[in-house]
Amino acid sequence: MSLWCLDEHRLGLKPIRRRVWAPTGQPFTCPVKPAYEWLYLYAFVNPETGESRFWLVPVLNKQAYSAVMTAFAHSVGAGADHHVLVVQDGAGFHVPATQGQSPGIQTVTLPPSAPELQPAERLWALTDATVANRAFDTLDDFSEVLAERCTWLETQPDLLTQHTLFHWWPLSTN
Incomplete structure (x- = not known):
């Protein structure tokens, strides 16, 4: 048996702004070209x-x-x-298909309004790192950069554990 968590994140052409260091006395400029096209990132993490x-x-x-x-x-x-x-939040669309969940999958729903209990919430700072403070011309350009970041994150289990393994998270007994 393995224990995972799931969360979703809406991202798109509306810029994500973050604070950054800039030389003293010189303002940081961030390109902004707001558009309102979205995609959604589903993230599972153990x-x-x-x-x-x-x-x-x-x-x-x-x-x-x-x-x-x-x-x-x-x-x-x-x-x-x-x-x-799979530990997930109580979003209204978290409903299994009419035939039920896939064999071997069981879900547990967290209490409402409790994102601090969801380890996967901590992934968004990591996924957003390469798209923050940037402007993209198309959703395809944006998704290409984001997909590269997600692919890289999948090869960084130690980094993900540092961000998602809460002190109270149940550990396997194997």
Whole structure:
């Protein structure tokens, strides 16, 4: 059995602004070219091992949730021999498909209005790092940079554990 958590993040052409260091007396300028096109980042992380999976999808709804959960179950080998418990928030679209969750997947819903209990919330500072304080011409340009960042993060389990393994997170007994 493995314990994962899931969260979603809306990103797009509306710039993400962050504070940065600038030389004394010189203002920092940030390119801004606001547009309102979005995509959604689904992130799964196992806080104990730092293993992660990311999906960029164009919509946030029940069908997308079901498709991503199915892809996640397949990617981690969930099934009769490997049970996966996914901790998620109570978003209205977190509803399994009519045929139910994929075999081997079970979900636990956190209490409402409690993002501090969700380790996956801590991933957004890491995913946003390469797109913050930048302006993109198209959503394709934006998603390419974000996808590269997510691909890199999947190779950094120690970094993800540092950000998501809360002191109270249950550890496996293997």
